[in-house]
Amino acid sequence: MSFSRPLRPCTLGVGIGCMQQVLGWRCARKAAANLSRPAFGATRQAASVSLPIIDIAAYMDPLGRINRADRRRSAQDLDEACQATGFFYLVGHGVPEAEVRALHSAAQSFFTLPRGMKDAVAISEAPEGGRGYQRLGENVTQGKRDWHEALDFYAEPAEGSVDLSLLTRSPGQCQTDAIERMRPFVYGQNQWPSEPAGFREIAESHFARMATIGSALMEAMTDALQLPTGSLQPLTARSFWNARIIGYPPLPDPHLVAEIELGLSCGEHTDYGCWTILSQDETPGALEAQRADGSWAKVEPMPGAFVVNLGDMLSVWTGGRYAATPHQVRQTVQGRFRTSVAYFHEPNFDATISCLPVAAPPQQGYAHARQLRLQRLREAGTITPALRRALGSCESDNGALIYGEHLFEKVDSNFAFVAKSEA
Numbered sequence: 001m002s003f004s005r006p007l008r009p010c011t012l013g014v015g016i017g018c019m020q021q022v023l024g025w026r027c028a029r030k031a032a033a034n035l036s037r038p039a040f041g042a043t044r045q046a047a048s049v050s051l052p053i054i055d056i057a058a059y060m061d062p063l064g065r066i067n068r069a070d071r072r073r074s075a076q077d078l079d080e081a082c083q084a085t086g087f088f089y090l091v092g093h094g095v096p097e098a099e100v101r102a103l104h105s106a107a108q109s110f111f112t113l114p115r116g117m118k119d120a121v122a123i124s125e126a127p128e129g130g131r132g133y134q135r136l137g138e139n140v141t142q143g144k145r146d147w148h149e150a151l152d153f154y155a156e157p158a159e160g161s162v163d164l165s166l167l168t169r170s171p172g173q174c175q176t177d178a179i180e181r182m183r184p185f186v187y188g189q190n191q192w193p194s195e196p197a198g199f200r201e202i203a204e205s206h207f208a209r210m211a212t213i214g215s216a217l218m219e220a221m222t223d224a225l226q227l228p229t230g231s232l233q234p235l236t237a238r239s240f241w242n243a244r245i246i247g248y249p250p251l252p253d254p255h256l257v258a259e260i261e262l263g264l265s266c267g268e269h270t271d272y273g274c275w276t277i278l279s280q281d282e283t284p285g286a287l288e289a290q291r292a293d294g295s296w297a298k299v300e301p302m303p304g305a306f307v308v309n310l311g312d313m314l315s316v317w318t319g320g321r322y323a324a325t326p327h328q329v330r331q332t333v334q335g336r337f338r339t340s341v342a343y344f345h346e347p348n349f350d351a352t353i354s355c356l357p358v359a360a361p362p363q364q365g366y367a368h369a370r371q372l373r374l375q376r377l378r379e380a381g382t383i384t385p386a387l388r389r390a391l392g393s394c395e396s397d398n399g400a401l402i403y404g405e406h407l408f409e410k411v412d413s414n415f416a417f418v419a420k421s422e423a
Protein backbone atom coordinates (compact mmCIF):
# COMPACT_ATOMS: atom_id res chain seq x y z
CA MET A 1 0.00 0.00 0.00
CA SER A 2 1.39 3.35 -0.90
CA PHE A 3 0.75 6.45 1.10
CA SER A 4 2.44 8.82 -1.26
CA ARG A 5 0.35 11.77 -2.27
CA PRO A 6 1.20 14.57 -4.65
CA LEU A 7 2.00 17.86 -2.99
CA ARG A 8 -0.90 20.22 -3.26
CA PRO A 9 -0.16 23.83 -2.48
CA CYS A 10 -1.91 25.15 0.57
CA THR A 11 -4.14 22.21 1.33
CA LEU A 12 -4.61 20.98 4.81
CA GLY A 13 -3.42 17.50 5.61
CA VAL A 14 -3.42 16.73 9.26
CA GLY A 15 -0.91 15.63 11.79
CA ILE A 16 2.59 16.88 11.45
CA GLY A 17 5.46 14.82 10.35
CA CYS A 18 9.14 14.72 10.72
CA MET A 19 10.94 17.86 10.07
CA GLN A 20 14.27 18.20 8.52
CA GLN A 21 20.20 18.50 6.21
CA VAL A 22 25.16 18.22 4.61
CA LEU A 23 28.29 17.89 6.34
CA GLY A 24 31.91 18.67 5.76
CA TRP A 25 33.03 18.97 9.34
CA ARG A 26 35.10 21.26 11.41
CA CYS A 27 36.78 19.45 14.24
CA ALA A 28 35.49 19.23 17.77
CA ARG A 29 35.08 16.66 20.50
CA LYS A 30 33.65 13.37 19.44
CA ALA A 31 30.85 11.63 21.26
CA ALA A 32 31.24 7.98 22.13
CA ALA A 33 29.78 5.83 19.41
CA ASN A 34 29.90 2.15 20.19
CA LEU A 35 27.10 0.85 18.10
CA SER A 36 25.42 -2.23 19.34
CA ARG A 37 24.85 -5.01 16.88
CA PRO A 38 22.93 -3.54 13.97
CA ALA A 39 19.60 -5.08 13.15
CA PHE A 40 17.21 -4.69 10.30
CA GLY A 41 17.47 -1.45 8.43
CA ALA A 42 21.19 -1.15 9.07
CA THR A 43 22.05 -1.82 5.49
CA ARG A 44 25.00 0.56 5.42
CA GLN A 45 27.32 1.57 8.21
CA ALA A 46 27.54 5.33 8.65
CA ALA A 47 30.62 6.59 10.44
CA SER A 48 30.05 8.81 13.45
CA VAL A 49 31.21 12.33 13.14
CA SER A 50 32.77 15.22 14.98
CA LEU A 51 30.56 18.25 15.05
CA PRO A 52 31.35 21.81 16.05
CA ILE A 53 30.43 22.71 19.63
CA ILE A 54 28.79 26.10 19.98
CA ASP A 55 28.63 27.81 23.37
CA ILE A 56 25.55 30.04 23.47
CA ALA A 57 26.04 31.26 27.08
CA ALA A 58 26.91 34.82 25.99
CA TYR A 59 23.43 35.13 24.49
CA MET A 60 21.63 33.51 27.43
CA ASP A 61 22.57 35.81 30.30
CA PRO A 62 19.35 36.38 32.26
CA LEU A 63 20.64 39.64 33.70
CA GLY A 64 21.14 41.03 30.25
CA ARG A 65 24.83 41.61 30.79
CA ILE A 66 26.46 41.64 27.44
CA ASN A 67 30.02 40.58 27.02
CA ARG A 68 30.68 41.76 23.51
CA ALA A 69 33.87 39.76 23.00
CA ASP A 70 32.17 36.51 24.06
CA ARG A 71 29.21 37.26 21.85
CA ARG A 72 31.46 37.96 18.89
CA ARG A 73 33.19 34.63 19.38
CA SER A 74 29.91 32.70 19.68
CA ALA A 75 28.44 34.42 16.64
CA GLN A 76 31.55 33.67 14.57
CA ASP A 77 31.56 30.03 15.63
CA LEU A 78 27.87 29.79 14.82
CA ASP A 79 28.42 31.32 11.39
CA GLU A 80 31.18 28.81 10.59
CA ALA A 81 29.16 25.86 11.82
CA CYS A 82 26.09 26.91 9.88
CA GLN A 83 28.10 27.18 6.66
CA ALA A 84 30.14 24.05 7.18
CA THR A 85 27.82 21.44 8.63
CA GLY A 86 24.42 22.87 9.46
CA PHE A 87 24.55 20.56 12.48
CA PHE A 88 26.26 21.31 15.78
CA TYR A 89 26.25 20.56 19.49
CA LEU A 90 24.95 23.36 21.66
CA VAL A 91 26.32 23.95 25.16
CA GLY A 92 26.08 26.87 27.58
CA HIS A 93 22.28 26.69 27.34
CA GLY A 94 21.69 26.48 31.09
CA VAL A 95 19.20 23.61 31.03
CA PRO A 96 19.89 21.30 33.98
CA GLU A 97 20.62 17.69 33.05
CA ALA A 98 18.07 16.51 35.63
CA GLU A 99 15.28 18.31 33.77
CA VAL A 100 16.27 16.66 30.52
CA ARG A 101 16.34 13.25 32.20
CA ALA A 102 12.89 13.85 33.72
CA LEU A 103 11.56 14.73 30.29
CA HIS A 104 12.85 11.52 28.70
CA SER A 105 11.58 9.47 31.58
CA ALA A 106 8.11 11.04 31.22
CA ALA A 107 8.27 10.28 27.49
CA GLN A 108 9.15 6.62 28.16
CA SER A 109 6.26 6.38 30.63
CA PHE A 110 3.81 7.83 28.14
CA PHE A 111 4.83 5.55 25.28
CA THR A 112 4.53 2.45 27.49
CA LEU A 113 0.90 3.24 28.36
CA PRO A 114 -1.73 0.92 26.91
CA ARG A 115 -2.75 1.83 23.39
CA GLY A 116 -6.22 3.00 24.47
CA MET A 117 -4.80 5.57 26.87
CA LYS A 118 -2.49 7.00 24.25
CA ASP A 119 -5.36 7.12 21.79
CA ALA A 120 -7.27 9.37 24.18
CA VAL A 121 -5.17 12.21 22.74
CA ALA A 122 -4.85 10.83 19.20
CA ILE A 123 -4.49 13.40 16.42
CA SER A 124 -6.79 11.28 14.31
CA GLU A 125 -9.65 12.04 16.74
CA ALA A 126 -9.32 15.78 16.08
CA PRO A 127 -7.26 15.90 12.91
CA GLU A 128 -7.99 19.50 12.04
CA GLY A 129 -5.92 20.65 15.03
CA GLY A 130 -2.85 18.59 14.02
CA ARG A 131 -1.88 18.21 17.68
CA GLY A 132 -1.66 15.09 19.83
CA TYR A 133 -0.59 11.47 19.58
CA GLN A 134 0.35 9.80 16.32
CA ARG A 135 0.61 6.05 16.30
CA LEU A 136 3.51 3.96 15.10
CA GLY A 137 3.70 4.29 11.31
CA GLU A 138 1.23 7.14 10.98
CA ASN A 139 3.95 9.59 10.05
CA VAL A 140 4.93 9.35 6.41
CA THR A 141 8.09 10.64 4.74
CA GLN A 142 8.34 10.55 0.96
CA GLY A 143 5.47 8.12 0.78
CA LYS A 144 6.85 5.59 3.28
CA ARG A 145 5.80 4.97 6.84
CA ASP A 146 8.21 6.09 9.53
CA TRP A 147 8.74 3.59 12.34
CA HIS A 148 8.07 5.87 15.27
CA GLU A 149 5.22 7.16 17.41
CA ALA A 150 5.04 10.71 18.68
CA LEU A 151 3.24 13.47 20.52
CA ASP A 152 3.01 16.70 18.53
CA PHE A 153 2.58 20.16 20.02
CA TYR A 154 2.38 23.61 18.47
CA ALA A 155 2.28 27.18 19.59
CA GLU A 156 -1.25 28.29 20.46
CA PRO A 157 -1.59 31.81 19.01
CA ALA A 158 -4.42 33.95 20.35
CA GLU A 159 -7.50 34.00 18.09
CA GLY A 160 -7.05 36.66 15.41
CA SER A 161 -3.36 37.21 16.08
CA VAL A 162 -2.26 35.53 12.82
CA ASP A 163 -2.92 37.39 9.55
CA LEU A 164 -4.17 34.52 7.42
CA SER A 165 -5.46 36.89 4.76
CA LEU A 166 -1.85 37.62 3.90
CA LEU A 167 -1.63 34.18 2.34
CA THR A 168 -4.21 35.02 -0.31
CA ARG A 169 -2.29 38.04 -1.46
CA SER A 170 1.34 37.24 -1.71
CA PRO A 171 3.38 35.48 -2.97
CA GLY A 172 1.91 31.94 -3.20
CA GLN A 173 -1.68 33.18 -3.39
CA CYS A 174 -3.38 30.39 -1.48
CA GLN A 175 -7.08 29.91 -2.18
CA THR A 176 -9.56 31.14 0.42
CA ASP A 177 -10.92 27.63 1.05
CA ALA A 178 -7.41 26.37 1.78
CA ILE A 179 -6.95 29.16 4.26
CA GLU A 180 -10.23 28.27 5.96
CA ARG A 181 -8.86 24.77 6.42
CA MET A 182 -5.72 26.21 8.02
CA ARG A 183 -7.67 28.14 10.61
CA PRO A 184 -8.47 25.29 13.04
CA PHE A 185 -4.87 24.13 12.83
CA VAL A 186 -3.40 27.57 13.50
CA TYR A 187 -5.74 28.22 16.42
CA GLY A 188 -5.86 24.60 17.67
CA GLN A 189 -5.21 23.60 21.25
CA ASN A 190 -2.61 21.10 22.38
CA GLN A 191 -3.87 17.77 23.69
CA TRP A 192 -2.22 16.79 26.95
CA PRO A 193 -2.14 13.20 28.20
CA SER A 194 -3.40 12.75 31.77
CA GLU A 195 -0.62 10.25 32.46
CA PRO A 196 2.09 10.08 33.54
CA ALA A 197 1.48 12.60 36.33
CA GLY A 198 3.27 15.89 35.79
CA PHE A 199 3.79 15.28 32.07
CA ARG A 200 2.37 18.61 31.01
CA GLU A 201 4.40 20.67 33.51
CA ILE A 202 7.64 18.93 32.53
CA ALA A 203 7.01 19.33 28.80
CA GLU A 204 5.78 22.92 28.98
CA SER A 205 8.73 23.98 31.07
CA HIS A 206 11.08 22.34 28.54
CA PHE A 207 9.37 24.03 25.58
CA ALA A 208 9.62 27.42 27.32
CA ARG A 209 13.35 26.88 27.85
CA MET A 210 13.76 25.85 24.21
CA ALA A 211 11.94 29.01 23.08
CA THR A 212 14.48 31.12 24.97
CA ILE A 213 17.35 29.21 23.37
CA GLY A 214 15.70 29.60 19.95
CA SER A 215 15.54 33.35 20.41
CA ALA A 216 19.17 33.41 21.54
CA LEU A 217 20.18 31.53 18.38
CA MET A 218 18.23 34.05 16.28
CA GLU A 219 20.06 36.89 17.98
CA ALA A 220 23.45 35.23 17.52
CA MET A 221 22.63 34.66 13.85
CA THR A 222 21.63 38.30 13.43
CA ASP A 223 25.05 39.30 14.79
CA ALA A 224 26.83 36.66 12.72
CA LEU A 225 25.26 38.08 9.56
CA GLN A 226 26.04 41.64 10.71
CA LEU A 227 22.40 42.63 10.52
CA PRO A 228 21.00 45.36 12.79
CA THR A 229 20.34 44.04 16.29
CA GLY A 230 16.79 42.74 16.63
CA SER A 231 16.03 43.09 12.92
CA LEU A 232 14.71 39.51 12.61
CA GLN A 233 12.64 39.80 15.76
CA PRO A 234 9.43 41.01 14.06
CA LEU A 235 9.40 37.81 11.97
CA THR A 236 9.97 35.39 14.83
CA ALA A 237 8.66 37.00 18.02
CA ARG A 238 5.35 35.13 17.59
CA SER A 239 7.15 31.90 16.63
CA PHE A 240 4.75 29.21 15.43
CA TRP A 241 6.96 26.68 17.18
CA ASN A 242 6.40 22.97 17.02
CA ALA A 243 7.63 20.29 19.39
CA ARG A 244 7.67 16.53 19.01
CA ILE A 245 8.20 13.97 21.72
CA ILE A 246 9.17 10.88 19.75
CA GLY A 247 9.44 7.18 20.58
CA TYR A 248 11.45 4.78 18.40
CA PRO A 249 11.27 1.01 18.76
CA PRO A 250 13.96 -0.79 16.76
CA LEU A 251 13.26 -1.05 13.04
CA PRO A 252 11.45 -4.30 12.34
CA ASP A 253 12.31 -6.87 9.72
CA PRO A 254 10.46 -5.46 6.68
CA HIS A 255 9.07 -8.95 6.03
CA LEU A 256 7.22 -8.84 9.34
CA VAL A 257 5.39 -5.70 8.29
CA ALA A 258 5.10 -6.52 4.62
CA GLU A 259 1.59 -5.13 4.43
CA ILE A 260 2.88 -1.58 4.81
CA GLU A 261 5.42 0.37 2.85
CA LEU A 262 8.01 0.70 5.60
CA GLY A 263 10.58 3.48 5.47
CA LEU A 264 13.16 4.24 8.16
CA SER A 265 12.65 5.23 11.80
CA CYS A 266 12.29 8.70 10.31
CA GLY A 267 12.93 9.12 6.60
CA GLU A 268 15.28 11.62 4.94
CA HIS A 269 14.01 15.17 5.25
CA THR A 270 14.98 18.75 6.01
CA ASP A 271 13.31 20.61 8.86
CA TYR A 272 10.91 23.38 7.98
CA GLY A 273 11.80 26.49 9.89
CA CYS A 274 14.80 28.00 11.65
CA TRP A 275 16.45 25.96 14.40
CA THR A 276 15.77 22.42 15.55
CA ILE A 277 16.94 21.93 19.12
CA LEU A 278 17.07 18.20 19.74
CA SER A 279 17.47 16.26 22.93
CA GLN A 280 18.43 12.62 22.29
CA ASP A 281 18.47 9.90 24.91
CA GLU A 282 21.64 7.79 25.12
CA THR A 283 20.71 5.32 22.37
CA PRO A 284 23.71 5.29 20.04
CA GLY A 285 23.82 5.56 16.30
CA ALA A 286 20.27 6.59 15.48
CA LEU A 287 20.39 10.09 14.01
CA GLU A 288 22.19 10.46 10.69
CA ALA A 289 23.06 13.69 8.86
CA GLN A 290 23.96 13.85 5.22
CA ARG A 291 27.42 15.02 4.17
CA ALA A 292 27.94 17.16 1.09
CA ASP A 293 28.93 14.03 -0.89
CA GLY A 294 25.61 12.39 -0.06
CA SER A 295 27.00 9.90 2.48
CA TRP A 296 25.57 9.67 5.98
CA ALA A 297 27.25 10.51 9.27
CA LYS A 298 26.03 9.40 12.69
CA VAL A 299 25.22 12.25 15.06
CA GLU A 300 25.77 10.63 18.45
CA PRO A 301 24.22 11.92 21.66
CA MET A 302 26.52 14.09 23.77
CA PRO A 303 25.72 14.41 27.49
CA GLY A 304 24.86 17.99 28.44
CA ALA A 305 24.52 19.15 24.83
CA PHE A 306 21.60 19.56 22.49
CA VAL A 307 21.99 18.80 18.81
CA VAL A 308 20.99 21.79 16.70
CA ASN A 309 20.31 21.73 12.99
CA LEU A 310 19.09 24.31 10.49
CA GLY A 311 15.71 24.45 8.82
CA ASP A 312 14.53 25.50 5.36
CA MET A 313 13.75 29.10 6.29
CA LEU A 314 17.40 29.77 7.10
CA SER A 315 18.29 28.60 3.57
CA VAL A 316 15.92 31.16 2.09
CA TRP A 317 16.87 33.94 4.48
CA THR A 318 20.57 33.53 3.79
CA GLY A 319 20.26 32.61 0.11
CA GLY A 320 22.17 29.38 0.72
CA ARG A 321 24.89 30.78 2.97
CA TYR A 322 23.33 28.47 5.52
CA ALA A 323 21.30 25.51 4.37
CA ALA A 324 19.02 22.98 5.89
CA THR A 325 20.88 19.67 6.02
CA PRO A 326 19.00 16.46 5.13
CA HIS A 327 18.89 13.99 7.99
CA GLN A 328 17.15 10.77 8.94
CA VAL A 329 16.83 8.37 11.85
CA ARG A 330 17.67 4.65 11.80
CA GLN A 331 17.07 3.09 15.21
CA THR A 332 18.52 -0.41 14.96
CA VAL A 333 19.52 -1.19 18.55
CA GLN A 334 17.54 -4.25 19.62
CA GLY A 335 16.00 -4.13 23.08
CA ARG A 336 15.90 -0.33 23.20
CA PHE A 337 13.05 2.08 22.84
CA ARG A 338 14.73 5.39 21.92
CA THR A 339 13.18 8.71 22.89
CA SER A 340 14.03 12.10 21.45
CA VAL A 341 12.46 15.51 21.94
CA ALA A 342 12.69 17.89 19.00
CA TYR A 343 11.79 21.55 19.47
CA PHE A 344 11.44 23.48 16.23
CA HIS A 345 11.97 27.23 16.56
CA GLU A 346 10.05 28.68 13.65
CA PRO A 347 9.08 32.06 12.17
CA ASN A 348 5.65 33.54 12.82
CA PHE A 349 3.03 31.64 10.83
CA ASP A 350 2.35 34.76 8.74
CA ALA A 351 6.00 35.85 8.37
CA THR A 352 7.17 36.65 4.85
CA ILE A 353 10.62 35.14 4.44
CA SER A 354 12.89 36.44 1.72
CA CYS A 355 16.60 36.58 1.02
CA LEU A 356 18.43 38.99 3.29
CA PRO A 357 21.31 41.10 2.12
CA VAL A 358 23.98 39.01 3.79
CA ALA A 359 27.63 39.68 3.19
CA ALA A 360 29.47 36.95 1.31
CA PRO A 361 32.51 35.72 3.16
CA PRO A 362 35.78 36.38 1.37
CA GLN A 363 37.01 32.82 1.11
CA GLN A 364 37.38 31.26 -2.32
CA GLY A 365 34.71 28.92 -3.51
CA TYR A 366 31.99 30.56 -1.43
CA ALA A 367 29.63 31.26 -4.32
CA HIS A 368 30.09 27.72 -5.54
CA ALA A 369 29.37 26.19 -2.12
CA ARG A 370 26.29 28.34 -1.78
CA GLN A 371 25.02 27.25 -5.18
CA LEU A 372 25.62 23.62 -4.34
CA ARG A 373 23.60 23.96 -1.13
CA LEU A 374 20.70 25.54 -2.97
CA GLN A 375 20.89 22.99 -5.76
CA ARG A 376 20.81 20.16 -3.27
CA LEU A 377 17.69 21.54 -1.60
CA ARG A 378 15.97 22.03 -4.92
CA GLU A 379 16.60 18.39 -5.78
CA ALA A 380 15.43 16.99 -2.44
CA GLY A 381 12.43 14.72 -2.57
CA THR A 382 10.77 16.67 0.22
CA ILE A 383 10.93 20.15 -1.30
CA THR A 384 7.64 22.04 -1.39
CA PRO A 385 6.43 24.24 -4.25
CA ALA A 386 6.70 27.30 -2.00
CA LEU A 387 10.29 26.52 -1.07
CA ARG A 388 11.21 25.76 -4.69
CA ARG A 389 9.82 29.12 -5.73
CA ALA A 390 11.63 30.97 -2.98
CA LEU A 391 14.94 29.20 -3.58
CA GLY A 392 14.63 29.73 -7.33
CA SER A 393 14.47 33.44 -6.90
CA CYS A 394 17.06 33.49 -4.09
CA GLU A 395 19.76 33.68 -6.68
CA SER A 396 18.41 37.03 -7.78
CA ASP A 397 18.03 37.95 -4.09
CA ASN A 398 14.28 38.34 -4.10
CA GLY A 399 12.99 34.96 -2.99
CA ALA A 400 9.93 35.07 -0.79
CA LEU A 401 7.42 32.79 0.83
CA ILE A 402 5.08 32.93 3.76
CA TYR A 403 6.14 30.48 6.41
CA GLY A 404 2.64 29.06 6.96
CA GLU A 405 2.34 28.24 3.29
CA HIS A 406 5.55 26.15 3.36
CA LEU A 407 4.50 24.50 6.63
CA PHE A 408 1.18 23.42 5.20
CA GLU A 409 2.69 21.99 2.07
CA LYS A 410 5.07 19.96 4.26
CA VAL A 411 2.32 18.82 6.56
CA ASP A 412 0.26 17.69 3.63
CA SER A 413 2.95 15.37 2.33
CA ASN A 414 4.16 14.07 5.67
CA PHE A 415 1.22 12.44 7.20
CA ALA A 416 -1.32 9.76 6.57
CA PHE A 417 -3.70 8.43 9.11
CA VAL A 418 -4.05 4.73 9.37
CA ALA A 419 -7.66 3.73 9.02
CA LYS A 420 -8.87 2.69 12.46
CA SER A 421 -9.70 -0.82 11.35
CA GLU A 422 -6.21 -1.20 10.02
CA ALA A 423 -4.38 0.15 13.04
Ligand SMILES: O=C(O)CCC(=O)C(=O)O
Residues within 6 Å of the ligand: 017, 018, 019, 020, 244, 246, 266, 271, 278, 280, 286, 287, 327, 328, 329, 340, 341, 342
Ligand atom coordinates in the same frame (compact mmCIF):
# COMPACT_ATOMS: atom_id res chain seq x y z
O1 LIG B 1 14.76 11.86 16.60
C1 LIG B 1 15.67 12.42 16.03
O2 LIG B 1 16.88 12.20 16.30
C2 LIG B 1 15.40 13.43 14.93
C3 LIG B 1 13.95 13.62 14.59
C4 LIG B 1 13.76 14.57 13.45
O3 LIG B 1 14.62 14.76 12.62
C5 LIG B 1 12.51 15.32 13.34
O4 LIG B 1 11.54 15.04 14.05
O5 LIG B 1 12.48 16.24 12.51
Ligand SMILES: [Fe+2]
Residues within 6 Å of the ligand: 018, 019, 020, 269, 270, 271, 276, 327
Ligand atom coordinates in the same frame (compact mmCIF):
# COMPACT_ATOMS: atom_id res chain seq x y z
FE1 LIG C 1 14.25 16.55 11.49
